[in-house]
């Protein structure tokens with residue numbers, strides 16, 4: 253779509269220019285932690301027995317072109333999205349209705365709900381919540397409009413483990429550095445360094461965590477306090493997380509520890525007042541009262557191998573630590589919730605965003621999404637999804653996170669044919685957003701990939717809210733936009749996940 257929407261870009265590189273650019277990119281990246289742990293086949297485990305190796309994170313050589321109006325639109329709606337999703341997460345009764353449609357056909361959602369119900373039966377002891385959200389968009393140009401004015405359409409909304417905020421700040425700084433040392437060839441578009449948008453996601457997300465830590469209040473156990481980063485083990489994207497840890501420590505003086513999900517039951521306990529106590533295995537006589545548990549794990553069913561992981565999840569959920577996210581907040585981020593809000597003529601948005609102007613701004617960012625159930629919209633969607641000609645404009649998504657789970661376009665009818673019809677409602681059907689074409693060069697695993705690319709913009713939102721006594725009651729304590737992420741993939745690939753192995757981190761050159 254819109255092949256000539258953007259001006260010609262990026263400029264060509266001579267052999268010498270390319271070498272100079274790459275040398276600087278590689279050195280700056282490692283020197284500034286724009287890095288990941290290497291993966292096979294790039295490096296085999298026996299080549300890195302000490303786990304000491306790091307390599308450059310996948311990045312674009314050039315900042316990609318991005319309409320300034322679209323970046324501003326996405327940022328301006330961030331606080332409305334904080335309101336919307338904190339309101340959904342505080343409305344257990346409404347969420348229950350959503351979850352009930354999935355209970356029979358999605359074991360993971362059913363198991364998460366069981367954790368919530370078990371803790372509810374005991375009673376919650378922590379009314380405070382932390383949301384570190386990321387709303388993802390692509391640029392959309394209406395092909396029927398006489399004058400192409402780009403807007404944004406939402407791909408999805410993430411309420412758990414929204415990653416790459418750590419690396420995003422670094423990649424915008426990398427591109428600014430490359431520009432400042434004349435590593436880019438002459439180009440009108442690159443002449444103005446103020447067109448390079450710098451991401452503030454590291455200080456923004458760290459501030460969000462600090463606000464929750466502060467709202468938790470003083471330790472009542474007499475123990476020092478800490479924030480826990482709940483992580484996967486092994487984790488290749490560890491530096492992304494480390495940047496947030498270091499900022500929380502350096503900017504706000506908060507102690508942080510990384511706790512692998514598999515060690516929760518070994519290293520933490522819940523005391524009689526349900527305070528979460530962390531005892532680091534490296535310091536046998538030290539104990540900490542945990543103020544905030546920031547999840548960078550626990551979002552995928554494959555992480556819950558046995559009852560131990562579910563027990564670990566219950567342990568955290570029933571504790572007095574502020575969860576980022578709680579089970580309800582995690583469930584608010586399901587694709588099903590997004591679909592219920594974005595199905596054309598849906599009445600639900602109003603329930604959570606009574607402010608008409610805010611609701612209108614959010615509504616503008618929705619692309620049409622349909623259920624695959626027996627409702628009227630669902631019947632219509634079933635027709636679209638089973639016909640190869642119409643299915644080609646859609647993507648089918650299950651209730652999963654982390655990339656690699658979707659079924660695209662012409663593959664949808666065959667996929668549905670093999671799936672028992674009772675399981676169809678576990679998926680949603682979404683119109684594909686077709687952003688305007690542009691070129692870039694992706695540097696990934698030591699290889700350069702040049703050609704057409706597609707960019708996905710993520711806007712982080714941080715908020716701390718307090719749920720009230722009655723279901724649906726809530727008061728917002730802190731809410732702000734917390735920086736941006738641009739991820740870029742080859743236009744031949746449907747998926748864009750950087751960690752899933754398809755994309756790169758990028759920054760926006762505003763046009």
Ligand code: ADP
Nearest residue numbers: 407408652653654655682683684685746747748
């Ligand atoms: P996940 O939670 O696994 O990240 P997403 O909804 O973000 O799931 O889908 C993964 C990827 O699929 C996105 O990053 C994007 O590249 C692509 N994608 C998803 N929905 C759309 C859409 N409506 N239009 C175009 N691409 C999409």
Ligand code: MG
Nearest residue numbers: 408410653654
């Ligand atoms: Mg997601």
Ligand code: MG
Nearest residue numbers: 388408654655
């Ligand atoms: Mg995504």
